[in-house]
Amino acid sequence: MRLSYSPEQRAFRAEVRAWMAAHVPAAPLPSFDASRAGFEAHRAWERTLSEGRWGMVTWPEAYGGRGLDLIRWLIFEEEYWAAGAPSRVNQNGIFLLGPTLMEHGSAAQKARFLPAMARGEEIWAQAWSEPQAGSDLAAVRARAVRDGEDYRLSGHKIWSSRAVFADWAFGLFRSDATSERHHGLSLVLFPLDLPGVTRRPIRQIDGETGFAEIVLEDVRVPAFNRLGAEGEGWRICMATAGFERGLMLRSPARFQAAARRLLALCARQGAGVAAATRDAVVEAAMDAEAYALAIYAAASRLQAGGRIGAEASLTKIFWSEMDIRLRRAALDLLGPLAELDEGEGADWLDGWLFALAGPVYAGTNEIQRNIVAERMLGLPKG
Amino acid sequence: MRLSYSPEQRAFRAEVRAWMAAHVPAAPLPSFDASRAGFEAHRAWERTLSEGRWGMVTWPEAYGGRGLDLIRWLIFEEEYWAAGAPSRVNQNGIFLLGPTLMEHGSAAQKARFLPAMARGEEIWAQAWSEPQAGSDLAAVRARAVRDGEDYRLSGHKIWSSRAVFADWAFGLFRSDATSERHHGLSLVLFPLDLPGVTRRPIRQIDGETGFAEIVLEDVRVPAFNRLGAEGEGWRICMATAGFERGLMLRSPARFQAAARRLLALCARQGAGVAAATRDAVVEAAMDAEAYALAIYAAASRLQAGGRIGAEASLTKIFWSEMDIRLRRAALDLLGPLAELDEGEGADWLDGWLFALAGPVYAGTNEIQRNIVAERMLGLPKG
């Protein structure tokens, strides 16, 4: 165990810091979920990142990355969030689909999709849920009917993040009409501007449209767009595709940066802060550190040849609940002005509302607790 | 709504206070679960109470009570606990069995059992659980075989509180050998000194023996000892026998008295108390008040002709969780001496350990939450 950075790691940090200082937009970009302009501003930022080869530092150089290890990814993220750099509009692509493509895609698929993803030329939406399939992801009804070299897609997807403005989406389709539950599903990628694709924005709790419904009516895509073998979609999606799928979903650096802003807000208010509020602030900051330490430890184990299993459920429960406490502590600090959706307060309010979704998305915390209980602790199903 | 005491209620309070001041033992009695001597000292206290007609103020005068209403019972309890009077060794009798006897017993049964209970001549143990029937109370295996005018009881009861030293016990027995679950059960009362009754003390977490196992081997009792009709035991036990069964189990005054001691401990420590600890103390004191107010409200509704249903589950969840926070706050106040099982600290430690049993006994809080969800909120069973 050596819990200090090497000179090379320090140099890397300095390089990231310098680049960010030179490139991060001075003013925050408009939200990518609120308008096309905001979306395109974030796409431009993805391009800028990609030009600096900072899009995905862990990806191979051939796909626009730097082939770096996970510790450096953590260092990169720390500097990225500390610099106040924009949220990643292409996170569905680079964190969710990218690693799966890397593991299960053909050479031709990788060449087709990964570089365009890295350069922000194609921004991805996810299309996991259907109206009757929320936590029960296997209750897929959307169909992919084979027709020569193509599939014809039909069905109804919902809660597709980024789908209002994104270029492409990926989702599970029932390619075997006689199958049930998680059998006979295929993972298919499809452009969102094809004939037969209708997108209906869903207005969220914060008034923005980060989600959409996608209705597919006989949409024709080449079989090339199927990732992995036909009928293997469930296995491919559920297999933990290493660190990225399991742990990159919420970068610890994002919470550490939020904790730093929270501490600063508390420190600025000085001695007037009630002790209970101060304690909540400090607890939240410690929790953010705990999550970061857990991820450093997991990254170290992975680099030493370990694997990540139900551990990802464990950390997901922790960060999602911590995030709510962290944002709520800020609202306590803001006191009778906490409801103001303006200025600094607005960021905390938005963060709080978004945090409240944390225990729901990416598998509800109820499902995650079942997973921890059954797969880590060995309790019986039931 | 009139939230103040009438002159008569004030006078009653004064009367209780004066009697308690004159009669409550100056030094605490030794525990009734630790030794025969302690048990008998508490029996003597029950006798003293009964001589003052303070045993059960709500019972009819014919059975040793005063026929008072529930508000006066609450006032009585406030003064009882504030005076530091002893815990009630016969609580299984007066709070659990008594109301059921009052409702379902024959005149002869009432005359036989209630006055002796009120005078402390017969102290009661409960015998609900069996080794395979904890939360699942209907999984009763103990049998009552009819034999002429008698029943022959056999089986194994466990976690019988007070059974080490008590005189009598009550429990459910399968009187129909072919029945299953909650059918075919009868509620039978039996003396603990009969041939064939073996009691094995169970040592508790605090080192005392508040519980026992009871093994019954062909124990003969008259059919007179059956309460209610044969096979009706489950219905009789589960029916909420009004306020006593539903809400008397944990008198609010007990928590209010504990909260007062907690506040005093905190106040004595003065400005040195950490704000978070002070907040925990104050929250606990407020919770004790909330519980008391809820019980006053329930008592008022009952007196106005209302009924208590799943509400008892709701308040049970609240008091049992509040009790733990209350005792734990005291341990926070005691700091590095909290582990000392001596002097004032010992009371708080004992209280804490006992409180930890609160979410378990009288129906686990998991069961209670099921009841609230299904019976109050109307969520589906499953």
Place this chain on the structure above:
Amino acid sequence: MDFTLSEEARAMATAVADLLADHCPSKALRALLARGESFDAGRWARLVAMGLPGALLPEAVGGLGLAGTAFAPIAEACGAALLPEPLVETAWVTLPLLVEAGAGEFVARVLAGEATVAIVHPLAPLALAARQAAAIVLVEEDRILLAPAATARLTPRRSIDPFRDLALVAAGAGTATLAAGAAARAMAGRAAARGALAAAAQMLGLGRRALDLAVAFARTREQFGRPIGSYQAVKHHLASAAVAIELARPVVHAAAALAPGAGPATAARIAHAKLAAGRAAEGAARAAIQVHGAMGHSWEVDVHLILKRTLALATTWGTAADLRATAAAHLLAALPGPAALFPEESADG
């Protein structure tokens, strides 16, 4: 000692709930929002016609003379309905203050439905619905002013609750001083206590509404082939929310029975009521969001409106930290004895 609601109070609360069911359903709220508004004059007129803005005023000045305990269920109903108009604040805080301060003429105009009035207080520093108001009561450190809206400068501020039209207020010409010095401070203290009560009672209703929505959803929404409400995790979330709400209600009712400003025991009980109701409402809103899953984060389901109103009410008229300090000051000094559950402080105490 009688801790049940009188027949009359129950009937009144039912009448208000019925009116709100007809005139403040979710659809009406959505329509108001769509028009970019947050005050429905027609609905306000109906509330005025029932005499509700003057519910807590003595009959001598044209009020209904209701006790706080009788108004609490009405305020709860207003909270549950997400009523956008500031009825509860007007009835429980602003008009009683104006009556105390001798502004009877202006009160009469409000009761007649000719005017509305907003309030600014150190614990609620932004006026609610000031744009509609004929005047704004400004409670300052040491004085109480009545500022005509015509000359006041309003700077709009945006609340997370789309129905809370907030503004910073600077008084202009024609502003009258209603009280100053010790009298003003005492009135300000009573107004703070009334504001906390108003918020507490509304939050109780918000919590109940959140719970009702979640229960209805959990009974019908199926996952893995059965209603999600049959899963123990969902049941226990909602049962815990019910416990918090049902144990907060008696505290709110007991607090509403007291004379605001009567003394430290009263102040502690009112603080307790707002703390308990706020925690219950926020917990219920969060449970409802969790149970609704992704639906809970959509604009079209009302749960987020409940959450936002709750946040606003929880942080104005006393933050949790303020309230805990108030309760602590009394409880640690008084060590309340066995008869102290129902404080009997004189209204001047």
Place this chain on the structure above:
Amino acid sequence: MDFTLSEEARAMATAVADLLADHCPSKALRALLARGESFDAGRWARLVAMGLPGALLPEAVGGLGLAGTAFAPIAEACGAALLPEPLVETAWVTLPLLVEAGAGEFVARVLAGEATVAIVHPLAPLALAARQAAAIVLVEEDRILLAPAATARLTPRRSIDPFRDLALVAAGAGTATLAAGAAARAMAGRAAARGALAAAAQMLGLGRRALDLAVAFARTREQFGRPIGSYQAVKHHLASAAVAIELARPVVHAAAALAPGAGPATAARIAHAKLAAGRAAEGAARAAIQVHGAMGHSWEVDVHLILKRTLALATTWGTAADLRATAAAHLLAALPGPAALFPEESADG
């Protein structure tokens, strides 16, 4: 940067766990209690034979020279085994303090198994296992003393943990002053930090043990015709306990990597470690009690022993309030930057 345990450290921790499995099973603990004792000389001799009391001392003075990170899993194993003998305190707190204070001769006797030593510190004011000890280190406000047991007056105090033999200590004749003034204060501070680490690592083990017992019980105990571990409520209790434990462990390991007393960032991390481990252990113990039902309140099931040890460790060597204040002082002053997760304070900082 490498956050994995070395092969050697892993092997050492396994060896200790094996030894404890053989020599500190529940049965042995129960037998000790039945004899009215809380110190097993035979077991201590085995621990001494492995060199464990000197685990953290430099090899130059006869220690094993282990790093804190290598000793943390050993301490965790001792916690999990409910080891009654004060090995962790001796190795992590008392002997390092004696070495610092130049009491090398006495240290050698402890390492040789000829003597044991107890400690009193403002944060742990009662000496543990002082009756066996040859001497007691008394850390006072401004000086550090070594009191021979022969002349010290011990007043036994009763802990809720039946294995914690506590005593108030008054030094007698022959007491030596090891340090005074600023040097003593610095040593006392480092001892406090080491004490917090020792408690934190043991509590991790206690939490894990509680969870293991609860899981084993929940897998076999049936109610309503199926194992209670198949009920979602039980699953979720235990999953929450697992989350707290697994997220506390990296904090404890990161804290153990630091030089106690190195500076405010180190102090904050150590405080965090004890807070997180304490919360996790107490939560797991309570979950285990709840899952065990009535069995959890019986003397014969080990859960109560875990709960009691946890309470003792949670309240000595810094209460939660102390620890939060320590963390707050650093975090609010430093607003740690993006590179600050692994503090690099000099040992003299």
